[in-house]
Amino acid sequence: MKLRFSTTSPYVRKVSVTAIELGLDGRIERVATNTMDPKSDHGADNPLGKVPALITDDGERLYDSPVICEYLDSLAEGPKLFPPAGAERWRALRRQALADGILDAAILRMLETRRRPEALRWDGWVRLQSGKIAKALDQLEREADGLDGPLTIGEIAVGCALGYLDFRFAEDGWRATRPQLAAWYDGFAKRPSMQQTVPREPA
Protein backbone atom coordinates (compact mmCIF):
# COMPACT_ATOMS: atom_id res chain seq x y z
CA MET A 1 0.00 0.00 0.00
CA LYS A 2 1.08 3.55 -0.66
CA LEU A 3 0.03 6.48 1.53
CA ARG A 4 0.17 10.08 0.37
CA PHE A 5 0.96 12.08 3.49
CA SER A 6 2.03 15.37 4.96
CA THR A 7 3.70 15.74 8.35
CA THR A 8 1.20 18.29 9.64
CA SER A 9 -2.19 16.91 8.47
CA PRO A 10 -4.24 15.67 11.42
CA TYR A 11 -6.28 13.46 9.07
CA VAL A 12 -3.05 11.76 8.00
CA ARG A 13 -2.19 11.35 11.66
CA LYS A 14 -5.46 9.48 12.21
CA VAL A 15 -4.45 7.04 9.50
CA SER A 16 -0.92 6.66 10.88
CA VAL A 17 -2.11 6.07 14.45
CA THR A 18 -4.67 3.57 13.16
CA ALA A 19 -2.00 1.72 11.14
CA ILE A 20 0.33 1.53 14.14
CA GLU A 21 -2.42 0.40 16.52
CA LEU A 22 -3.37 -2.35 14.03
CA GLY A 23 0.22 -3.47 13.46
CA LEU A 24 -0.01 -2.58 9.75
CA ASP A 25 2.48 0.26 9.73
CA GLY A 26 5.22 -1.83 8.11
CA ARG A 27 3.04 -2.58 5.07
CA ILE A 28 2.60 1.08 4.15
CA GLU A 29 4.98 2.93 1.87
CA ARG A 30 4.87 6.68 2.42
CA VAL A 31 4.93 9.35 -0.29
CA ALA A 32 5.41 12.91 0.99
CA THR A 33 2.93 15.20 -0.74
CA ASN A 34 2.51 18.97 -0.57
CA THR A 35 -1.10 19.60 -1.52
CA MET A 36 -0.53 23.37 -1.71
CA ASP A 37 2.16 22.98 -4.38
CA PRO A 38 0.54 23.74 -7.77
CA LYS A 39 3.06 21.40 -9.44
CA SER A 40 2.17 18.46 -7.22
CA ASP A 41 1.41 15.24 -9.13
CA HIS A 42 -1.13 14.37 -6.46
CA GLY A 43 -4.16 15.11 -8.67
CA ALA A 44 -3.52 11.81 -10.45
CA ASP A 45 -4.12 9.89 -7.23
CA ASN A 46 -6.76 12.16 -5.70
CA PRO A 47 -8.68 14.60 -7.91
CA LEU A 48 -9.74 16.43 -4.74
CA GLY A 49 -6.09 17.21 -4.04
CA LYS A 50 -6.22 16.15 -0.41
CA VAL A 51 -4.13 13.98 1.86
CA PRO A 52 -4.37 11.33 3.12
CA ALA A 53 -4.91 9.20 0.02
CA LEU A 54 -4.22 5.46 0.12
CA ILE A 55 -3.47 3.40 -2.95
CA THR A 56 -4.22 -0.20 -2.05
CA ASP A 57 -2.31 -3.23 -3.32
CA ASP A 58 -5.25 -3.82 -5.67
CA GLY A 59 -4.79 -0.33 -7.12
CA GLU A 60 -7.93 1.07 -5.51
CA ARG A 61 -7.58 4.70 -4.45
CA LEU A 62 -9.17 5.62 -1.14
CA TYR A 63 -9.54 9.30 -0.36
CA ASP A 64 -10.69 10.24 3.03
CA SER A 65 -9.51 9.34 6.48
CA PRO A 66 -12.64 7.54 7.77
CA VAL A 67 -12.66 5.26 4.70
CA ILE A 68 -8.90 4.64 4.81
CA CYS A 69 -9.00 3.85 8.53
CA GLU A 70 -11.93 1.46 8.09
CA TYR A 71 -10.16 -0.23 5.18
CA LEU A 72 -7.04 -0.75 7.31
CA ASP A 73 -9.25 -2.10 10.10
CA SER A 74 -10.66 -4.68 7.67
CA LEU A 75 -7.14 -5.96 6.93
CA ALA A 76 -6.19 -6.57 10.55
CA GLU A 77 -6.93 -9.44 12.88
CA GLY A 78 -7.97 -8.78 16.46
CA PRO A 79 -10.31 -6.31 18.11
CA LYS A 80 -11.95 -3.92 15.66
CA LEU A 81 -11.46 -0.17 15.76
CA PHE A 82 -14.76 0.05 13.85
CA PRO A 83 -17.18 -2.14 15.83
CA PRO A 84 -19.22 -4.10 13.26
CA ALA A 85 -22.73 -3.30 14.51
CA GLY A 86 -24.92 -2.05 17.29
CA ALA A 87 -24.64 0.76 19.79
CA GLU A 88 -20.85 0.45 19.95
CA ARG A 89 -20.55 1.16 16.25
CA TRP A 90 -22.63 4.34 16.40
CA ARG A 91 -20.83 5.51 19.51
CA ALA A 92 -17.47 5.15 17.75
CA LEU A 93 -18.60 6.71 14.45
CA ARG A 94 -20.39 9.54 16.22
CA ARG A 95 -17.29 10.34 18.22
CA GLN A 96 -15.13 10.22 15.11
CA ALA A 97 -17.53 12.64 13.37
CA LEU A 98 -17.40 15.03 16.32
CA ALA A 99 -13.59 14.95 16.36
CA ASP A 100 -13.36 15.29 12.57
CA GLY A 101 -15.72 18.26 12.85
CA ILE A 102 -13.29 19.88 15.29
CA LEU A 103 -10.53 19.27 12.77
CA ASP A 104 -12.54 20.68 9.87
CA ALA A 105 -13.16 23.87 11.84
CA ALA A 106 -9.54 24.05 13.01
CA ILE A 107 -8.26 23.65 9.44
CA LEU A 108 -10.59 26.40 8.18
CA ARG A 109 -9.32 28.64 10.97
CA MET A 110 -5.70 27.82 10.15
CA LEU A 111 -6.24 28.54 6.43
CA GLU A 112 -7.85 31.87 7.34
CA THR A 113 -5.01 33.03 9.56
CA ARG A 114 -2.02 31.57 7.71
CA ARG A 115 -2.76 31.06 4.05
CA ARG A 116 -5.23 33.80 3.10
CA PRO A 117 -3.79 37.16 2.03
CA GLU A 118 -3.76 39.32 5.15
CA ALA A 119 -6.11 41.99 3.81
CA LEU A 120 -8.80 39.36 3.10
CA ARG A 121 -8.84 37.76 6.53
CA TRP A 122 -12.08 38.07 8.47
CA ASP A 123 -12.48 37.81 12.23
CA GLY A 124 -16.10 36.70 11.88
CA TRP A 125 -14.96 33.49 10.21
CA VAL A 126 -12.34 32.79 12.85
CA ARG A 127 -14.95 33.36 15.57
CA LEU A 128 -17.46 31.05 13.87
CA GLN A 129 -14.94 28.19 13.63
CA SER A 130 -13.61 28.81 17.15
CA GLY A 131 -17.18 28.65 18.48
CA LYS A 132 -17.75 25.26 16.83
CA ILE A 133 -14.49 23.93 18.25
CA ALA A 134 -15.35 25.16 21.76
CA LYS A 135 -18.86 23.69 21.74
CA ALA A 136 -17.63 20.32 20.45
CA LEU A 137 -14.90 20.26 23.12
CA ASP A 138 -17.53 21.03 25.79
CA GLN A 139 -19.53 18.06 24.51
CA LEU A 140 -16.45 15.82 24.73
CA GLU A 141 -15.79 17.06 28.27
CA ARG A 142 -19.33 15.99 29.24
CA GLU A 143 -18.72 12.50 27.87
CA ALA A 144 -15.06 12.19 28.85
CA ASP A 145 -15.61 9.22 31.16
CA GLY A 146 -16.81 7.26 28.12
CA LEU A 147 -13.45 7.67 26.39
CA ASP A 148 -11.75 5.06 28.56
CA GLY A 149 -13.39 1.95 27.08
CA PRO A 150 -11.89 -0.32 24.41
CA LEU A 151 -9.98 1.67 21.76
CA THR A 152 -12.02 2.65 18.68
CA ILE A 153 -11.62 5.06 15.79
CA GLY A 154 -13.58 7.54 17.95
CA GLU A 155 -10.84 7.91 20.56
CA ILE A 156 -8.10 7.95 17.92
CA ALA A 157 -9.88 10.81 16.15
CA VAL A 158 -10.39 12.72 19.41
CA GLY A 159 -6.70 12.27 20.30
CA CYS A 160 -5.56 13.55 16.90
CA ALA A 161 -7.96 16.52 17.10
CA LEU A 162 -6.68 17.56 20.52
CA GLY A 163 -3.09 17.10 19.34
CA TYR A 164 -3.80 19.39 16.40
CA LEU A 165 -5.25 22.07 18.67
CA ASP A 166 -2.04 21.92 20.73
CA PHE A 167 0.02 22.13 17.52
CA ARG A 168 -1.78 25.11 15.92
CA PHE A 169 -3.78 26.83 18.63
CA ALA A 170 -1.95 26.22 21.91
CA GLU A 171 -2.86 29.79 22.91
CA ASP A 172 -6.54 28.76 23.12
CA GLY A 173 -5.75 26.82 26.28
CA TRP A 174 -8.49 24.24 25.60
CA ARG A 175 -7.64 22.37 28.83
CA ALA A 176 -8.56 25.30 31.11
CA THR A 177 -12.28 24.54 31.45
CA ARG A 178 -12.14 20.84 30.49
CA PRO A 179 -10.22 18.98 33.22
CA GLN A 180 -11.62 15.52 32.45
CA LEU A 181 -10.86 15.68 28.74
CA ALA A 182 -7.39 17.04 29.58
CA ALA A 183 -6.74 14.16 31.96
CA TRP A 184 -7.87 11.60 29.40
CA TYR A 185 -5.70 13.15 26.67
CA ASP A 186 -2.71 13.26 28.98
CA GLY A 187 -2.89 9.46 29.24
CA PHE A 188 -3.85 8.85 25.62
CA ALA A 189 -1.03 11.00 24.21
CA LYS A 190 1.49 8.65 25.83
CA ARG A 191 0.49 5.72 23.60
CA PRO A 192 3.42 4.77 21.33
CA SER A 193 1.17 5.33 18.27
CA MET A 194 0.61 8.94 19.37
CA GLN A 195 4.23 9.52 20.41
CA GLN A 196 5.49 8.34 17.01
CA THR A 197 3.17 10.65 15.08
CA VAL A 198 3.52 14.02 16.82
CA PRO A 199 2.95 16.67 14.12
CA ARG A 200 5.92 18.74 12.97
CA GLU A 201 6.58 21.36 10.35
CA PRO A 202 8.34 19.93 7.27
CA ALA A 203 12.12 20.37 7.33
Add this chain to the structure above:
Amino acid sequence: MKLRYSPTSPYVRKVAVAALETGLDGRIERIETDVWNPETDIAEDNPLGKVPALVTDEGMVLCDSPTICDYLDSLHDGPRLVPAEGPGRWQVLNLHALANGIMDAAVARVVEVRARPEDKRFDGWLQRQTLKIGRALDALESRAAAGGLDGPVTLGTITLGCALGYLDLRFSEDAWRDGRPALAAWYEAFSQRPSMQATVPPG
Protein backbone atom coordinates in the same frame (compact mmCIF):
# COMPACT_ATOMS: atom_id res chain seq x y z
CA MET B 1 -36.11 9.55 14.61
CA LYS B 2 -35.76 13.29 14.21
CA LEU B 3 -33.85 14.89 11.36
CA ARG B 4 -32.58 18.45 11.49
CA TYR B 5 -32.58 19.68 7.92
CA SER B 6 -32.37 22.62 5.57
CA PRO B 7 -34.13 22.51 2.19
CA THR B 8 -30.99 23.25 0.14
CA SER B 9 -28.19 21.31 1.90
CA PRO B 10 -26.83 18.61 -0.45
CA TYR B 11 -25.77 16.56 2.58
CA VAL B 12 -29.36 16.63 3.85
CA ARG B 13 -30.60 15.62 0.41
CA LYS B 14 -28.26 12.63 0.49
CA VAL B 15 -29.84 11.50 3.75
CA ALA B 16 -33.36 12.16 2.43
CA VAL B 17 -32.72 10.14 -0.75
CA ALA B 18 -31.15 7.32 1.30
CA ALA B 19 -34.23 7.28 3.56
CA LEU B 20 -36.57 7.07 0.56
CA GLU B 21 -34.52 4.37 -1.17
CA THR B 22 -34.50 2.22 1.97
CA GLY B 23 -38.20 2.75 2.79
CA LEU B 24 -37.42 4.52 6.07
CA ASP B 25 -38.76 7.93 5.12
CA GLY B 26 -42.00 7.53 7.07
CA ARG B 27 -40.10 6.95 10.33
CA ILE B 28 -38.30 10.29 10.18
CA GLU B 29 -39.74 13.44 11.69
CA ARG B 30 -38.27 16.60 10.13
CA ILE B 31 -37.25 19.81 11.87
CA GLU B 32 -36.29 22.65 9.56
CA THR B 33 -33.19 24.40 10.86
CA ASP B 34 -31.42 27.49 9.55
CA VAL B 35 -27.85 27.12 10.82
CA TRP B 36 -27.01 30.67 9.65
CA ASN B 37 -29.66 32.26 11.86
CA PRO B 38 -27.82 33.73 14.88
CA GLU B 39 -30.68 32.52 17.12
CA THR B 40 -30.45 28.91 15.91
CA ASP B 41 -30.69 26.15 18.53
CA ILE B 42 -28.83 23.62 16.33
CA ALA B 43 -25.94 23.45 18.83
CA GLU B 44 -28.27 21.75 21.32
CA ASP B 45 -28.29 18.75 19.00
CA ASN B 46 -25.06 19.27 17.07
CA PRO B 47 -22.26 21.28 18.69
CA LEU B 48 -20.66 21.63 15.25
CA GLY B 49 -23.66 23.69 14.13
CA LYS B 50 -24.29 21.68 10.96
CA VAL B 51 -27.19 19.92 9.28
CA PRO B 52 -28.03 17.13 8.78
CA ALA B 53 -28.16 15.93 12.36
CA LEU B 54 -30.20 12.84 13.23
CA VAL B 55 -31.54 12.22 16.72
CA THR B 56 -32.17 8.48 16.99
CA ASP B 57 -35.08 6.94 18.91
CA GLU B 58 -32.53 6.13 21.64
CA GLY B 59 -31.63 9.83 21.88
CA MET B 60 -28.21 9.53 20.26
CA VAL B 61 -27.28 12.40 17.95
CA LEU B 62 -25.45 11.51 14.73
CA CYS B 63 -23.98 14.60 13.20
CA ASP B 64 -22.58 13.87 9.78
CA SER B 65 -24.21 12.49 6.66
CA PRO B 66 -22.00 9.39 6.14
CA THR B 67 -22.65 8.20 9.68
CA ILE B 68 -26.38 8.96 9.40
CA CYS B 69 -26.61 7.00 6.14
CA ASP B 70 -24.62 4.11 7.62
CA TYR B 71 -27.07 4.09 10.54
CA LEU B 72 -30.15 4.16 8.29
CA ASP B 73 -28.64 1.34 6.23
CA SER B 74 -28.57 -0.80 9.39
CA LEU B 75 -32.33 -0.36 10.01
CA HIS B 76 -33.79 -2.03 6.92
CA ASP B 77 -33.83 -5.51 5.36
CA GLY B 78 -33.51 -4.52 1.68
CA PRO B 79 -30.37 -4.37 -0.44
CA ARG B 80 -27.67 -2.39 1.36
CA LEU B 81 -26.70 1.07 0.13
CA VAL B 82 -23.16 0.23 1.24
CA PRO B 83 -22.14 -3.43 0.90
CA ALA B 84 -21.17 -4.72 4.34
CA GLU B 85 -17.78 -6.02 3.21
CA GLY B 86 -15.52 -6.91 0.32
CA PRO B 87 -14.23 -4.86 -2.62
CA GLY B 88 -17.73 -3.50 -3.31
CA ARG B 89 -17.71 -1.71 0.03
CA TRP B 90 -14.52 0.23 -0.76
CA GLN B 91 -15.68 1.07 -4.27
CA VAL B 92 -18.94 2.52 -2.94
CA LEU B 93 -17.25 4.43 -0.12
CA ASN B 94 -14.67 5.74 -2.57
CA LEU B 95 -17.32 7.04 -4.96
CA HIS B 96 -19.05 8.55 -1.94
CA ALA B 97 -15.84 10.33 -0.89
CA LEU B 98 -15.29 11.73 -4.37
CA ALA B 99 -18.87 12.98 -4.69
CA ASN B 100 -18.84 14.31 -1.12
CA GLY B 101 -15.63 16.17 -1.95
CA ILE B 102 -17.47 17.90 -4.79
CA MET B 103 -20.15 18.95 -2.29
CA ASP B 104 -17.49 20.21 0.15
CA ALA B 105 -15.82 22.33 -2.52
CA ALA B 106 -19.13 23.64 -3.88
CA VAL B 107 -20.40 24.54 -0.40
CA ALA B 108 -17.08 26.26 0.34
CA ARG B 109 -17.64 28.41 -2.77
CA VAL B 110 -21.19 29.27 -1.70
CA VAL B 111 -20.10 30.15 1.83
CA GLU B 112 -17.24 32.33 0.57
CA VAL B 113 -19.72 34.48 -1.32
CA ARG B 114 -22.73 34.37 1.00
CA ALA B 115 -21.27 34.40 4.48
CA ARG B 116 -18.34 36.82 4.10
CA PRO B 117 -18.24 40.57 3.69
CA GLU B 118 -17.63 41.37 0.03
CA ASP B 119 -14.21 42.95 0.59
CA LYS B 120 -12.96 39.80 2.37
CA ARG B 121 -13.57 37.35 -0.46
CA PHE B 122 -10.56 35.63 -1.95
CA ASP B 123 -10.55 34.68 -5.62
CA GLY B 124 -7.68 32.26 -5.05
CA TRP B 125 -9.87 30.23 -2.70
CA LEU B 126 -12.77 30.17 -5.17
CA GLN B 127 -10.43 29.06 -7.94
CA ARG B 128 -8.96 26.30 -5.80
CA GLN B 129 -12.43 24.90 -5.05
CA THR B 130 -13.50 25.20 -8.69
CA LEU B 131 -10.38 23.31 -9.76
CA LYS B 132 -11.13 20.48 -7.34
CA ILE B 133 -14.69 20.21 -8.63
CA GLY B 134 -13.49 20.14 -12.24
CA ARG B 135 -10.88 17.44 -11.61
CA ALA B 136 -13.32 15.28 -9.66
CA LEU B 137 -15.94 15.63 -12.42
CA ASP B 138 -13.33 14.61 -15.01
CA ALA B 139 -12.47 11.50 -12.99
CA LEU B 140 -16.19 10.70 -12.76
CA GLU B 141 -16.68 11.20 -16.50
CA SER B 142 -14.05 8.51 -17.12
CA ARG B 143 -15.78 6.25 -14.66
CA ALA B 144 -19.20 6.87 -16.21
CA ALA B 145 -17.87 6.23 -19.72
CA ALA B 146 -16.46 2.88 -18.54
CA GLY B 147 -19.83 1.86 -17.07
CA GLY B 148 -18.51 2.28 -13.53
CA LEU B 149 -21.64 4.10 -12.34
CA ASP B 150 -24.10 1.46 -13.57
CA GLY B 151 -25.67 -1.15 -11.32
CA PRO B 152 -27.86 -0.98 -8.22
CA VAL B 153 -28.29 2.30 -6.36
CA THR B 154 -25.67 2.82 -3.64
CA LEU B 155 -24.62 5.53 -1.23
CA GLY B 156 -21.98 6.41 -3.84
CA THR B 157 -24.40 7.04 -6.68
CA ILE B 158 -26.89 8.78 -4.36
CA THR B 159 -24.18 11.18 -3.22
CA LEU B 160 -23.05 11.80 -6.77
CA GLY B 161 -26.62 12.52 -7.87
CA CYS B 162 -27.04 15.00 -5.00
CA ALA B 163 -23.66 16.64 -5.75
CA LEU B 164 -24.55 17.16 -9.42
CA GLY B 165 -27.99 18.44 -8.43
CA TYR B 166 -26.30 20.94 -6.14
CA LEU B 167 -24.04 22.16 -8.95
CA ASP B 168 -27.17 22.72 -11.06
CA LEU B 169 -28.77 24.62 -8.16
CA ARG B 170 -25.83 26.89 -7.33
CA PHE B 171 -23.47 26.93 -10.29
CA SER B 172 -25.50 26.24 -13.40
CA GLU B 173 -23.27 28.80 -15.15
CA ASP B 174 -20.35 26.36 -14.74
CA ALA B 175 -22.11 24.09 -17.26
CA TRP B 176 -20.57 20.93 -15.81
CA ARG B 177 -22.15 18.80 -18.56
CA ASP B 178 -19.96 20.39 -21.25
CA GLY B 179 -17.27 17.90 -22.21
CA ARG B 180 -18.74 15.25 -19.90
CA PRO B 181 -21.41 13.49 -21.95
CA ALA B 182 -21.28 10.13 -20.15
CA LEU B 183 -21.71 11.71 -16.72
CA ALA B 184 -24.50 13.95 -18.04
CA ALA B 185 -26.32 10.94 -19.50
CA TRP B 186 -25.94 9.01 -16.25
CA TYR B 187 -27.33 11.93 -14.24
CA GLU B 188 -30.19 12.45 -16.66
CA ALA B 189 -31.39 8.91 -15.91
CA PHE B 190 -30.53 8.88 -12.19
CA SER B 191 -32.33 12.14 -11.50
CA GLN B 192 -35.58 10.52 -12.72
CA ARG B 193 -35.65 8.22 -9.69
CA PRO B 194 -38.65 8.99 -7.46
CA SER B 195 -36.27 9.57 -4.52
CA MET B 196 -34.47 12.27 -6.50
CA GLN B 197 -37.65 13.80 -7.86
CA ALA B 198 -39.13 14.00 -4.35
CA THR B 199 -36.11 15.90 -3.02
CA VAL B 200 -35.38 18.52 -5.68
CA PRO B 201 -34.12 21.61 -3.80
CA PRO B 202 -36.29 24.72 -4.08
CA GLY B 203 -34.72 27.01 -6.70
